[in-house]
Structure formats: C-alpha cells, structure tokens
Amino acid sequence: MTKKSETLxxxxxxxFAFYSVSHAFSRAYRQFLDPLGLTYPQYVVLLVLWEQDDLTVKEIGDRLFLDSGTLTPLLKRLENAGHIRRTRDKRDERQVRISLTEAGRALREKAEEIPTHVGxxxxxxxxxxxxxxxxxxxxxxxxxxxxxLSAKS
Amino acid sequence: MTKKSETLxxxxxxxFAFYSVSHAFSRAYRQFLDPLGLTYPQYVVLLVLWEQDDLTVKEIGDRLFLDSGTLTPLLKRLENAGHIRRTRDKRDERQVRISLTEAGRALREKAEEIPTHVGxxxxxxxxxxxxxxxxxxxxxxxxxxxxxLSAKS
DNA sequence: AAGAAATAGATTGCACACAATGGAATTCTG
DNA sequence: CAGAATTCCATTGTGTGCAATCTATTTCTT
Incomplete structure (x- = not known):
C-alpha cells in the first residue's frame, strides 16, 4: 500500500472515529440525562444558557453550529418542559430571545455531576x-x- | 476556578468538540456524496462492504456500532438505489445477508477521491x-x- | 421615502439514531 | 425432545440535523 492510499x-x-465516538459520548451522557428528561442537544443548549442567559436563537445557533431548523423545535420542547421562555424581542421583532426559567436555572445543580461520571x-x-x-x-x-469557501463560489 | 471544576x-x-466536529465532517463529505446520491452513513456502510462483501446486518452493525433500527431502513434505501441486495440466509433464516450489486461495486471508484478532498x-x-x-x-x-458494565447491573 | 437586499425564525421533508417492542428462527437446558 | 432462553431482524415512536423554502422585519441603496 502506498503512503498516499494510506493517507486516504x-x-x-x-x-468515522469522530462519528462513532460522538455517538458513544451521547450514549454515555444519556444514562445521566434521561432521569432529568433531557437529550444531549437539549443539555448543550442549557449549558450555553447557564453560561449566559437571555440569548437569541441565532446566538445559540452560532455557539453550537446549529440552525433554526434544528433549534426551533428543540427550544419548543425545552419550553414545554418548563426550562426556558421564548419571547419576541421588542426592539427587533425578527428575533426570539431565550431565557431560563427558575426551574431551568435549578436544573444546573442536578446536571453538574454528569461530566464527572463520564469523565x-x-x-x-x-x-x-x-x-x-x-x-x-x-x-x-x-x-x-x-x-x-466552497459555498461562496 | 479549581482544577476539579476545570476538569469537569x-x-x-x-x-461537544466531538459532537460538533462530527457534524462538520459530515457536511464536508456531503458536498461530495450528494452527487452520488449517498448520505454519510450510507457511505460508511458501503466502505464496510467494499472491504468485505456479503455480511449480515449484525456484522455491519458490529463494525459501525449501529443497531437494526438504524440499519434496516438505511439498507432498504441502499437496496432501492440499486447498490446492494438483501437476501435471507438459507442456513439461518433469522439473518439477512447484504451483498453489493455490480453498480454498488462500481460506485467505489467514484467515491475513491472523496477522502482526498476532505483530507x-x-x-x-x-x-x-x-x-x-x-x-x-x-x-x-x-x-x-x-x-x-452499567448495562449488566 | 421606495424598492432591493439582508436577516431572523418557522416550516416542511428526508434521513439518521436509538429505545422499546414484537415475531420468527435457532440454540440451550433439563 | 419440549420448553425456555437467545438471537436476528423489523417496526414504532421520539428527537435530532439540515437543506430548502417561506414570512415578517429590518437595513441598505439610490
């Protein structure tokens, strides 16, 4: 086998290593997220909000590399679960601001031990x-x- | 910040790094897989089959860490696209053997350049x-x- | 200021992932 | 050898990801 084909x-x-380890991590977290009624993507959104509350959907998407097609339904589920509020921004009605409820903030403590177990x-x-x-x-x-780059052309 | 909380x-x-890089890889591959009418998971299944043809669903699942809930519909799509055949094993009727069609084998050449571009x-x-x-x-x-381990308990 | 362009979210459609369950075939066990 | 346990695959339901498209709002251009 030539060096080139080995590199390919x-x-x-x-x-594939990243693809499979990502799923393995997701399964490892699920074990601890299930009791909280959270999925891993929902947990990551909460991590962002615990770091900085009151963000727009776009700001969350920029941090997580996700678009509105993914975030809109996910945020609605977090809202239905009582963890966040979704409110139209008064100054710019295009934007929806996401803020934690008291329950959403309280969830942080319960979630704090999760990375310990996985780590x-x-x-x-x-x-x-x-x-x-x-x-x-x-x-x-x-x-x-x-x-x-390739999107620009 | 203590060392412990940093580690957490x-x-x-x-x-999250694995979660996001995995999606970034998937998008990078998609650019080249779209013209072939393949998704990344379908491509990975074909990679396995190009390496060793005529595997059962379980053998493919073991290599890719995927279960039948994911593979069954995916394999049906690959079958409909004409890349593979699905046939019940005569010796053990529980098993479904997956084998490449001529078109599925031919696809290998077109796909060969993809990792070069991404790499x-x-x-x-x-x-x-x-x-x-x-x-x-x-x-x-x-x-x-x-x-x-935790599943055993 | 009027029209064009850009931006933010929502919606739709498709394809994974995966838990849970079910059914058919095989193997194990007493 | 009969019943139990196991194995393999399929099915169902939920929740992402993401492209494509749409609407409403805001900003840019002239």
Missing part, C-alpha cells in the same frame, strides 16, 4: 484532555472555513 | 492523523466498556 484511508478512519471513564489527564479539545476544535474550524 | 468543564468541552483541508501529517485516530478509538472503546 486515514481520512475516512478519522471521520472518569476516559482515563485522560487534564493536559491530555485540553490538548485533544484544542486539536479537534482546530480541525472543526478548518472544515468550517473550507465549507464557507 | 473539560469533559463537556471534549464531548486536504485538515492540515494533518500522516503521523498526527494516525495518532488521533488511535486516541479517539481508545476513548470510544472506554465509553463502550463503561456502558456495557
């Missing part, structure tokens, strides 16, 4: 994990840049 | 990519082991 196979292997099985040191986050974010950024 | 945040960051934007050396595949596979394996 590696790209496929890398993509335990990874067997990574602090520095290893940090380096991995950096490297993966770098790849995501390059893929996004490349997609933006 | 890191687990969430790591999970170019990653900016990874051969060794970096290989190490990353190994490390991510290790994490996936640990998550699976942990899930298997």
């Amino acid at each position: 196979a590696l790209t496929n292997q890398l993509c 335990c099985v990874l067997g990574l040191s602090f520095d290893e994990a940090r380096a991995l986050v950096q490297e993966v974010a770098k790849l995501r950024s390059r893929l996004h840049d490349s997609a933006a | 945040a890191l687990t969430n960051q790591l999970c 170019c934007v990653l900016g990874l050396s051969f060794d970096e990519a290989r190490a990353l595949v190994q490390e991510v596979a290790k994490l996936r394996s640990r998550l699976h082991d942990s899930a298997a």
Whole structure:
C-alpha cells in the first residue's frame, strides 16, 4: 500500500472515529440525562444558557453550529418542559430571545455531576484532555472555513 | 476556578468538540456524496462492504456500532438505489445477508477521491492523523466498556 | 421615502439514531 | 425432545440535523 492510499484511508478512519465516538459520548451522557428528561442537544443548549442567559436563537445557533431548523423545535420542547421562555424581542421583532426559567436555572445543580461520571471513564489527564479539545476544535474550524469557501463560489 | 471544576468543564468541552466536529465532517463529505446520491452513513456502510462483501446486518452493525433500527431502513434505501441486495440466509433464516450489486461495486471508484478532498483541508501529517485516530478509538472503546458494565447491573 | 437586499425564525421533508417492542428462527437446558 | 432462553431482524415512536423554502422585519441603496 502506498503512503498516499494510506493517507486516504486515514481520512475516512478519522471521520468515522469522530462519528462513532460522538455517538458513544451521547450514549454515555444519556444514562445521566434521561432521569432529568433531557437529550444531549437539549443539555448543550442549557449549558450555553447557564453560561449566559437571555440569548437569541441565532446566538445559540452560532455557539453550537446549529440552525433554526434544528433549534426551533428543540427550544419548543425545552419550553414545554418548563426550562426556558421564548419571547419576541421588542426592539427587533425578527428575533426570539431565550431565557431560563427558575426551574431551568435549578436544573444546573442536578446536571453538574454528569461530566464527572463520564469523565472518569476516559482515563485522560487534564493536559491530555485540553490538548485533544484544542486539536479537534482546530480541525472543526478548518472544515468550517473550507465549507464557507466552497459555498461562496 | 479549581482544577476539579476545570476538569469537569473539560469533559463537556471534549464531548461537544466531538459532537460538533462530527457534524462538520459530515457536511464536508456531503458536498461530495450528494452527487452520488449517498448520505454519510450510507457511505460508511458501503466502505464496510467494499472491504468485505456479503455480511449480515449484525456484522455491519458490529463494525459501525449501529443497531437494526438504524440499519434496516438505511439498507432498504441502499437496496432501492440499486447498490446492494438483501437476501435471507438459507442456513439461518433469522439473518439477512447484504451483498453489493455490480453498480454498488462500481460506485467505489467514484467515491475513491472523496477522502482526498476532505483530507486536504485538515492540515494533518500522516503521523498526527494516525495518532488521533488511535486516541479517539481508545476513548470510544472506554465509553463502550463503561456502558456495557452499567448495562449488566 | 421606495424598492432591493439582508436577516431572523418557522416550516416542511428526508434521513439518521436509538429505545422499546414484537415475531420468527435457532440454540440451550433439563 | 419440549420448553425456555437467545438471537436476528423489523417496526414504532421520539428527537435530532439540515437543506430548502417561506414570512415578517429590518437595513441598505439610490
């Protein structure tokens, strides 16, 4: 096998590695999210809101790389569950502002222990994990840049 | 911020990094898979079959970490597109054997260039990519082991 | 200020993922 | 060898992702 074809196979292997580990993480989180009645994407939206409350749908989408087709129904489910409020912005009626309810804020405490449980099985040191986050974010950024380029043409 | 809470945040960051890079890869592949009428999961199934033809649904599921709920409709779509055949195994009628059609085999050539295009934007050396595949596979394996343990109890 | 362009969300349609369940075939066990 | 347990696949229902399209609102241009 030539070096070139090995590299080609590696790209496929890398993509599949991310694809499958992402699902494995999702399953690992589900075990702890199910009792809270949350899915992983819903949990990530709450993580964003716990960090900074009162964001527009677009601001949430920018942070999570998701569009309104995904977020609108997801946010409605979070609203129905009583975790958030959705209100039209008075100054710009195009925007919908998302804010936590008291119940949504209270959920933070219960969710706080989840990454501990999941993190335990990874067997990574602090520095290893940090380096991995950096490297993966770098790849995501390059893929996004490349997609933006080819969308322009 | 204590080291402990940093580590907790890191687990969430790591999970989200994989979650988002996985989608970014999927979008990058989609650009090249769309002309072939394939989705990324369908492409991965074909990759498996190009490597080894005539597998059961379960064997494909074991390699890809997917169950019949996902694979059955996906395989039916690949069958309707003319890429594969689905036939009950004569020796064990519980099993459905998946085999490539001539068209499915022919598709391999057209798909061969895809990882080249995607791999170019990653900016990874051969060794970096290989190490990353190994490390991510290790994490996936640990998550699976942990899930298997907690399922037993 | 009027029309064009851009922006924010919502909606629709399709394709995963996956838990839960069901049915048919096979294997295990006493 | 009969019943129980297991295995394999299919089905159902829920919740994403995302492209494509639509509406309403705002901003830009002339």
